[in-house]
Amino acid sequence: xxxxxxxxxxxxxxxxxxxxxxxxxxxxxxxxxxxxxxxxxxxxxxxxxxxxxxxxxxxxxxxxxxxxxxxxxxxxxxxxxxxxxxx
Amino acid sequence: xxxxxxxxxxxxxxxxxxxxxxxxxxxxxxxxxxxxxxxxxxxxxxxxxxxxxxxxxxxxxxxxxxxxxxxxxxxxxxxxxxxxxxxxxxxxxxxxxxxxxxxxxxxxxxxxxxxxxxxxxxxxxxxxxxxxxxxxxxxxxxxxxxxxxxxxxxxxxxxxxxxxxxxxxxxxxxxxxxxxxxxxxxxxxxxxxxxxxxxxxxxxxxxxxxxxxxxxxxxxxxxxxxxxxxxxxxxxxxxxxxxxxx
Numbered sequence: 001x002x003x004x005x006x007x008x009x010x011x012x013x014x015x016x017x018x019x020x021x022x023x024x025x026x027x028x029x030x031x032x033x034x035x036x037x038x039x040x041x042x043x044x045x046x047x048x049x050x051x052x053x054x055x056x057x058x059x060x061x062x063x064x065x066x067x068x069x070x071x072x073x074x075x076x077x078x079x080x081x082x083x084x085x086x087x
Numbered sequence: 088x089x090x091x092x093x094x095x096x097x098x099x100x101x102x103x104x105x106x107x108x109x110x111x112x113x114x115x116x117x118x119x120x121x122x123x124x125x126x127x128x129x130x131x132x133x134x135x136x137x138x139x140x141x142x143x144x145x146x147x148x149x150x151x152x153x154x155x156x157x158x159x160x161x162x163x164x165x166x167x168x169x170x171x172x173x174x175x176x177x178x179x180x181x182x183x184x185x186x187x188x189x190x191x192x193x194x195x196x197x198x199x200x201x202x203x204x205x206x207x208x209x210x211x212x213x214x215x216x217x218x219x220x221x222x223x224x225x226x227x228x229x230x231x232x233x234x235x236x237x238x239x240x241x242x243x244x245x246x247x248x249x250x251x252x253x254x255x256x257x258x259x260x261x262x263x264x265x266x267x268x269x270x271x272x273x274x275x276x277x278x279x280x281x282x283x284x285x286x287x288x289x290x291x292x293x294x295x296x297x298x299x300x301x302x303x304x305x306x307x308x309x310x311x312x313x314x315x316x317x318x319x320x321x322x323x324x325x326x327x328x329x330x331x332x333x
Contacts, residue, residue, distance in 0.1 A: 004244045006173055006243040035130060038308075040301075040302065040309050046174065054159050054163045057167055059170065
């Protein structure tokens, strides 16, 4: 399967890559062939700073189960942190 | 038998007079032969596609793969370039066809060329190969599990418009290779493509493999299916052996 399903959005924060920290401004989320992971298809996230060129990117390729568990964990942690700036 | 090949990167003028990069592999023998242009998949101008190019050279063809993401920059890694292109909504068909035309012309201009060139692509490259068959003066087209020849355009990739209505414009024989477990395209969508070509009176042969899904030609992926892939390569060599004969 090659879904072509891609979502992009602005984000605010930082991500660390091999050359150091990147103040990221954009994210892409898609389900497609990975470059490096061994599953046929993975949930892929690119945290990017396009202003610094295409290499200013931290890429993540997770199995669908891992991605779902991570997403649920993120939402759970944010919910538990309501009142501490995560509302 | 001399099985030497030479693989190298060349630069040529693509769509819109832009400089594009292209990977080329050629047998190191003197006889005249056909050419094969590979259209890389959405994940980019990667090692896997370059291995396909060398395999075609090993089979006796002048082979090339233009980097459809060349405009992102010369020193950008293929995966970073693919990430940027994806985030930007893909590459317009017109630009892809211009770059593929430049690759076809390059191969036809080689001293070893017999004048005949096939285009082959996998996944999104399969879709673009279908379009090349309807758009460019080529001698054969090989569509490997081309997605979105039929179906709905994904909202975030507006460049991926369906192409089934272009079937009457197809100008060369088409070989199609598909997995019956694939969802992009589904077996029912492959039926639609097959019917559209039949209704348009276009020469084509489709082979469909049980137990194989999308990307069954990819040896580095768990999707690889050795029986389907090896039979598929045999079908490809038989097809181009006929269509590209000098």
